[in-house]
Amino acid sequence: MSGQLDEQGRLRHFLTTEGLPREVLERILGTAESFSGVIEKSVKKVPLLRGRTIINLFFEPSTRTRTTFELAAKRLSADVLNINVATSATTKGESLLDMLQNLQAMQCDMFVVRHADSGAAHFIADHVSPHVSVVNAGDGRHAHPTQAMLDLYTIRRHKGDFESLRVAIVGDILHSRVARSQIHALNGVGAGEVRLIAPRTLLPRDIDRLGAHVYHDIDAGLRDVDVIIALRLQKERMQGALLPSEHEYYRLYGISRERLALAQPDAIVMHPGPINRGVEIESAVADCPQSVILDQVTNGIATRMAVMSMCLEHREDGTGGGA
Amino acid sequence: MKAIRVRGGRVIDPASGLDAVTDIHIANKQFVSIGAAPAGFIPDEDIDADGLVVCPGLVDLATHLREPGDTHKATIASEVQAAARGGITCLCPSPATDPVTDATAVVELITRRARQAHMTRVMPLGALTRGLQGQQLTEMAALRDAGCVAVSDGGRPVVNSLVLRRALEYAATQDLVTILTPQDPHLTAGAWMHEGWVSTRLGVAGIPVAAETAALARCLALVEETGARTHFARISSARGAAMIARAQRDGLPVTADVAAHQLFLSEMDVSGFNAQCHVLPPLRGEADRQALREAVAAGTIQAICSDHQPHDADAKAATLVASEPGISGLDSLLALTLRLVEDDIMDLSTALARVTCDAADVLGVQRGRITVGNPADLCLFAPAEPWWLRADTMASRGRNSPFLGWEFSARVHWTLLEGRILFRRDNGGCAG
Numbered sequence: 001m002s003g004q005l006d007e008q009g010r011l012r013h014f015l016t017t018e019g020l021p022r023e024v025l026e027r028i029l030g031t032a033e034s035f036s037g038v039i040e041k042s043v044k045k046v047p048l049l050r051g052r053t054i055i056n057l058f059f060e061p062s063t064r065t066r067t068t069f070e071l072a073a074k075r076l077s078a079d080v081l082n083i084n085v086a087t088s089a090t091t092k093g094e095s096l097l098d099m100l101q102n103l104q105a106m107q108c109d110m111f112v113v114r115h116a117d118s119g120a121a122h123f124i125a126d127h128v129s130p131h132v133s134v135v136n137a138g139d140g141r142h143a144h145p146t147q148a149m150l151d152l153y154t155i156r157r158h159k160g161d162f163e164s165l166r167v168a169i170v171g172d173i174l175h176s177r178v179a180r181s182q183i184h185a186l187n188g189v190g191a192g193e194v195r196l197i198a199p200r201t202l203l204p205r206d207i208d209r210l211g212a213h214v215y216h217d218i219d220a221g222l223r224d225v226d227v228i229i230a231l232r233l234q235k236e237r238m239q240g241a242l243l244p245s246e247h248e249y250y251r252l253y254g255i256s257r258e259r260l261a262l263a264q265p266d267a268i269v270m271h272p273g274p275i276n277r278g279v280e281i282e283s284a285v286a287d288c289p290q291s292v293i294l295d296q297v298t299n300g301i302a303t304r305m306a307v308m309s310m311c312l313e314h315r316e317d318g319t320g321g322g323a
Numbered sequence: 324m325k326a327i328r329v330r331g332g333r334v335i336d337p338a339s340g341l342d343a344v345t346d347i348h349i350a351n352k353q354f355v356s357i358g359a360a361p362a363g364f365i366p367d368e369d370i371d372a373d374g375l376v377v378c379p380g381l382v383d384l385a386t387h388l389r390e391p392g393d394t395h396k397a398t399i400a401s402e403v404q405a406a407a408r409g410g411i412t413c414l415c416p417s418p419a420t421d422p423v424t425d426a427t428a429v430v431e432l433i434t435r436r437a438r439q440a441h442m443t444r445v446m447p448l449g450a451l452t453r454g455l456q457g458q459q460l461t462e463m464a465a466l467r468d469a470g471c472v473a474v475s476d477g478g479r480p481v482v483n484s485l486v487l488r489r490a491l492e493y494a495a496t497q498d499l500v501t502i503l504t505p506q507d508p509h510l511t512a513g514a515w516m517h518e519g520w521v522s523t524r525l526g527v528a529g530i531p532v533a534a535e536t537a538a539l540a541r542c543l544a545l546v547e548e549t550g551a552r553t554h555f556a557r558i559s560s561a562r563g564a565a566m567i568a569r570a571q572r573d574g575l576p577v578t579a580d581v582a583a584h585q586l587f588l589s590e591m592d593v594s595g596f597n598a599q600c601h602v603l604p605p606l607r608g609e610a611d612r613q614a615l616r617e618a619v620a621a622g623t624i625q626a627i628c629s630d631h632q633p634h635d636a637d638a639k640a641a642t643l644v645a646s647e648p649g650i651s652g653l654d655s656l657l658a659l660t661l662r663l664v665e666d667d668i669m670d671l672s673t674a675l676a677r678v679t680c681d682a683a684d685v686l687g688v689q690r691g692r693i694t695v696g697n698p699a700d701l702c703l704f705a706p707a708e709p710w711w712l713r714a715d716t717m718a719s720r721g722r723n724s725p726f727l728g729w730e731f732s733a734r735v736h737w738t739l740l741e742g743r744i745l746f747r748r749d750n751g752g753c754a755g
Contacts, residue, residue, distance in 0.1 A: 018524070097640055117642040118526040119596030140644070141526030180526055205529065206520035 004125070011310045013125045013134040016143040017185035025152070025188045031306035032153045032299070039075060039301055048309050049078035053108040058137070059085045059115040064273055064297065065137050065147070069112050072304035081108070096120075097127060104129060109312055111135070118142035133311040141177050147272055148181035150303035152189060154296050155227055158268050162186070168195040168221055168263075170253060171231030171280050172202045178272045179231060180210070187211040197221035197253065201242045218253050222262045229270045230255050230280045246279050255281045260290065268292045325367040326350040327742055328360070332372025332703060336379060336693035337676030347377065349699040352741040357693060368744070372703055375736055378675045379691045380412025380700030381657060382682040384580050385556060385628040387649070388445075391432060392421025397633040397720040399433065403442035405653045405718035407745035410702030410735040411443055411629075413683070413690050418450040419477035425450035425461045430469040442745055446688065448475040448502060451490050457481040460490055463497045472686045473554070475502035478603070480538060482508060488545050495551035500686060502554045503542050505563065506604060510534035515644050517605040521590040527644060530605050532560045539566050546575050554685050555579040558624060559604035561614030568623040578685045579623065581615050582630035583659040584650050588612070588725060598639045598646035599725040602630070619677055620669040626682040629656040633721020651721030655712055657704065658731035665732070703737035710734050
């Protein structure tokens, strides 16, 4: 598997939060903090990546993630190209590898990739030329590391240190790249406890071995937690015998006001979006003062700026820092 | 026909238990004497086997030759040559060709192409059902008469239990062994690797062990019902091997094989999204791998096969889940089998038995034995000659192997089929 760190332990690519040293995770959060200042100014731009070209290569539809990556790149003064491949070449029979080589021939510096196949970002990182960085914007069910980092950043802004925190992730863990990246990242920064709350049909086998406590009873799982992260439940999960109905799911696992009361009084509620009101979360909870869902979106820009600049900052010579 | 003497090699015939330095004499395609030369025997060719192990030619129960259908990946001619270089003298191509090997015309095409190649003997497997669709029986008597040695589901399990029952009964009537792949298609669909904590980490949909055991349980119930001789292909799990052992203890007429790679790799080898390790059934857990090795040693699993699936480069130049499953296995079958001896899992004779006489016995063919009167199929290998599996020197056209770069001992020097030299390794160079 392609290494995401170079010999000096700096980011070459950003593919997964799994196995990343704590100091790298902390540095991403610290860098995001400094960029938060930038994007709150009236002139929201720094010249860090002037002259660099970043290609957003999205094989799956996305609005929020692609937009915040685009904004982040523009705030860093990079040139950005958006390519939506769902409607482009691979449907014409061009292979992923061919497409990559063509885009590379355009002398870009970074691919931001979203793809439906788990492992796609690693595959691309294995095949790009050495001066190109790859940032994973979501691959299958595997990883969505910038989402996890913006979530960590949001948690830290509201809660401070991670060591004392209990974090509950609720919902469709099985299909969630977000959950996997969150578990690795939270454990990486030494979070007090990570809880996963879901029926068995939505939990992958041996998920506890990633470092989490599994609950099937949401009331027990939410008790005294500091952070609640609800995951999106896709409608197609009702097919395939994973769940009987949205109604029953909401009754058993929906984040309602009553359930929110089981958590710490100052607990925050998060969601990677887009939310299904009345399915995974009660409307009133999504809009309550404890909800930080819109902060997450804002923080996504600073966090993605941090990751992009860290990957490219030491690549001045165009040959890259890694082997 | 040439008379051949194989002189001074360490002759190991697992079927008879022979393990001695001796001479072998071949005439009229057969072994005519082991030990002293028969009276008046004058060899046309004298093979110096000093320092070599002389064993029966290997019998491989599972190969995909890709012809007809996928000749951009490999051809019968290319792969029987590769098999000969690997010491394999008989092989069974899967009926999952395109068109499916469900009619005598296809069987004849395969055997004719194989004959023209003048290499390893090809013993086709006929399709159990037409088009491998699992609905209508094939003309098994005709397939048998055309040269099929068994009938098989070709890796596409028969879903309808009534059809499967009748297929077993009909095959047994034609005195054909039925080869079944125990995989529940619903538990396998849309998944690419063993379901366990590695698949959880990678976010890749997993195939549970129950895909194998649920299918095995159903098949075993039908074997019990029908008494039909049945062979289970590509067992991948500890629980699956235990079910086979129990069925054999209960007296059911069942045998089983395992793909060589299952004895050396596990889910951990997929952990970097390695498309070369994308196989079906999937590489399972470390405990499964150990149990499979023990089952081979105990003889619960009688045969080790290559499960040879050569691919073009594009088939694997994709993400794990978009890649095609399969390993090109002919080049490494003997070397991997003998590694089990190095790993102290079994002795040399037992290991060789699993790729010679025991595999032949699954089909009920008189192969894989060094016995007077038997076809003179031999493999001569140097037991301690190191070599490296490299893409540019692989004999198969398919270069897709997770074993590339592995160092092996046991290098094939000669391969003989029915007293004819298929392959000889000369100093440095090779001549087929």
